[in-house]
Amino acid sequence: MGKEKVLVTSALPYANGKIHLGHLSGAYLPADIYVRYKRLNGDDIIYICGSDEHGVPITITADKEKVSPKEIIDRYHELNKLAFEKFGMSFDIYSRTSLPIHHQTAQDFFKCFYDQGLLVEKKSLQFYDEKAKMFLPDRYVEGTCPRCGNEEARSDECEKCGSLYDPSELKNPKSKITGETPVLKETSHYFFPLGKYQERLEKYINEMSDKYGWKENVLQYCKGWFNDGLKDRAVTRDLDWGVKVPLDNVQNKVLYVWFEAVLGYISATKELSNLKGNPDLWKKYWQDEKTKYIAFIGKDNIVFHTIIFPAMLMAWNDVNQDKFVLPQNVPANEFLNFEGKKFSKSRGWGIDVDEFLELFPADLLRYTLAANLPENKDTDFYWKEFQARTNGELADILGNFINRTLTFTFKHFEGKVPPRNQLDKIDEEMLKYIEEAPQKISSLLEKFKIKDAVFEMLNVARAGNKYFNDSEPWKTSKSNKDKCSTTLNICLNTIFTLAEIFEPVIPFTSKKIFAMLNANPVEWKNSGKTNLEVGHQLNEPQILFNKIEDKVIEQEINKLSKAEEEPKEIIEQISIDDFKKVKLRVAQIISAENVKKSDKLLKLQIDLGEEKRQLVAGIAKSYSPEELIGKKILVVANLKPAKLFGIESQGMVLALDTSEEGKVKLIEIDQSIELGKTAK
Template structure:
């Protein structure tokens, strides 16, 4: 079989979204649109692909939402499962199944994994101190407790993890804990849980990731995240929780305990594939993918899910494979994306900042959104969705470049060639160059998608449309139709066949529009490797053209922008009084010495002249400044901050700096050199 006809068996998953809120645009850019583009492309290639997703319906975020609304968790999951399923369908997601983790087959699958590990003695029961709310008469899951991080001082840290600095710690280390249910101070009470020995798998996981990276080229952001976890050393991780809502622990002495959501949610990919097998009346279908060593498994996620899909889930599969003959495959690649922000700020459901998918699709068709997001995916760093950019992409690229070329070509075909594909006559160099360009484009675009460079692939798609417009203009059919109609016929034939290829290569990104184009051409899709061939026979009748993209007027976008200030109310508890601000002592300081902190690529140790002496400050600016260029600079610092230790080095203040558009890059706040060290800001 030739290489271009070789078929792959491909299993693709997208992270299971929590069913406690609506899907927003940021979710689409992370785990869903890139996967859908990849899957659609692989199907066009003729590969054997299944695409799996579904709702994550257990865990504390669900119960918190239910508590707030004073309803059962089932009410919440039923509502948001259906809403998000509708949103994905309207957006054009091509899942083979959109399942849910509350169904019996998922509970059974999760319990089978737990029992396998328990029966083999892999899980270790440990007693530990957990927060307990006497007033609510319940143990408090991590998200039900809020307090001050013992590492960085973040006052909104969870009981076991700080989302701000990423530190993990024991609940007993959390300062000023408060129950989010009653507002009372919880007590520490002994309970017992079963733990998965993640540390036992560290060496194998490091080898696995290294091998996959060498063979298939993992993204650097994913590798760096994994290395950070390995550097700290993997530790035992609890797989049970004291909670009513979730998959029950399948042991007699485990009443009131469920399997921790981090353990069971990833198994939703397997249970969803089992459900798909049942629906298709193919009992072994799921095994043909999950337990077939020839399968290529790609897991699309956002960066907040990296650890679960590169470390925890592979470790669970390794453990299963150690004890069973029916062995699971591990992810071949985990192309995680960074975050998409909304108008330069993070999407926030609680603050109403952003726009959810259903709301968006009530105003605009899906393809312009798909194209805009795909052209600006946060593949290597966080990116932003701006209303003005959405308008510009729709009007300036989809309408003026792609849509305009198609409209001009069809107009000529109907006006001068009876709505039929005209014949090709003598070819000139300009024609041969265009034919050769079109011929090679599907392979060019496909190679980028294969390497998960979706944004680059989208750029190339539109580049072909630009080249097609240039060919049309340079060929001047409005002149040749009067002077040499045979010459004009050749131009329009090449343009129509180029439209066919454009419809093919754009299909993964704008599938609804591509279908319209194929309908206008009265043609069927071809396998991807044939897309660049000229398939439209002379004399073939075309269908009446339609406007593919409607331009968006300024007033429509301005109306959306005007809503932004209304949509982000500032909470009273986020405001500080003038008395609070007066407590902050901002002072001038001059850098005397600077050096890198060993074993850290972010930190610098600075010695500062503060007027009344010298002070040592550790600052996370190493990716923005070298030690040498800081010597002699006048900075503004917070001078009355309590000392803290970073990498074991005491820091006696904080440098003021601004974030920038570049990831991990900051701009320090410099002040005039005439200001003496120690002077205070007024």
């Protein structure tokens, strides 16, 4: 294969929190391994990433901490950049979407689409939180899906069944910011006609897949979107924080983060070009049809990189002479879980990258994650597996082979590469194996089968150990010096091959191995050949991997057991005046019935003495309608009416949580208490 010009991007991590191990397994470690391999292969490659720094989550975090959004993004950009560096990520640049060069790039795309009449201004109803005084993005509205009944659906999309719908169809919507029921309020936005590009997108994806072998999980996700039919998507939002809409007659609107964030790849490459003193260098990669563009992402970003971003590039290319390349492949990974559960900051479940690297060297983590990447299905990080791979594979197989070979060479040949004499069959087989191994690994990496490639890398170390044992140099050093010399020559060149092929996965260790060999990497295709000349002086061997003791792992597992304990509820204190506003009344249930299409809700008619009311309560999993009739209960009588499943609820019943999930126990009142009495 000839030398290639390659552009690689990893999804921009959001700058409102620290990255954890799951992030690494999705979009970052696989890309870094691929990039490092391609550099060793001699290809012309650049690797682009940076922080995604706009959108409502940033402002919410800032509001909670009573600081500016800039303070939030500055903090997490630097924290994540440093964590990536310690982990060994080899970005050519780690940029930011808050930079002027990004704002200008995003505005240029918007203006291009606006000037060609592509964008359509439409009025629409959007959820508005009256308490927070803001329009709510999709991710900050949660309710019941009108299609499948999922009670954690977003305002316009259900992640469970994949349905898209109008926000007005969402049932029982709640603001995730305040917990209030939002109202639908009219606003005006510019929309990108995504449906206009569906036929072209389907053709593009089919062609790329046929030619370059896209992963099945990616293709199925795209197919689901196409089956539903692509629809217009708003490219503006009613926010203060973000890239301003570049139109004189538009105020207090920014470009939607989904629209501008992907353009961060382009703006970051422009920034890199400026830093190199060649402002047009970025065009060499983005606007040359010979460029091979690979976009590494997690599965939650598939739609943006296979459908939306390509459609935006198509729209640009339709009217501009300088045309952008589209992704040749989007090797999205599934999710990495932690000890059998999803990562959760709120529950303290998981570990951030910077915390992990305070405990263990980066290469131990890189190897364990690489050997268990969620390439085709979700996988898990387990502390015990991390220990087993470190001790049983890195230390006992790779480290042991290198140490015993170098130690033996210093003991019997003064630390110099001994000559290779007459070869036996076992020698010829080993030389053939190490010569063929890099090409076998290369073919896997080119197909993004990184987990399989890592397995084959370790197999070379396994083969080296077997060859060493079968050759018995501890015997031949006394009985046949020439044979011993040949064995160690081949073992030392095998170590050179190991240093090279493992560099993409464990770069810090690879550097140490090359230092012990007193040598430098070669081009990948030559790594399995004889690279150490006879008489070449080696450096003293060092222990590469220290084994992890059981007590160290037990400490980390014990931390998790604490996270599993029921968290103590943090009770926000209120004043006596606040409490006086809540009116609790004694009421009697006079009728009850199930709410259609809900397995949680019951519609109740209650008697407050002076009036009767209708309530909707989420108690259907705890009580049947029949057993509720006649019960006296406590209700909040002065709660604003709200609609649940289209049914008005004029108050709220009081109930206690039970240990059984989804079940509650009503606070029942003695039958002798008069209806309408106030609870104090």
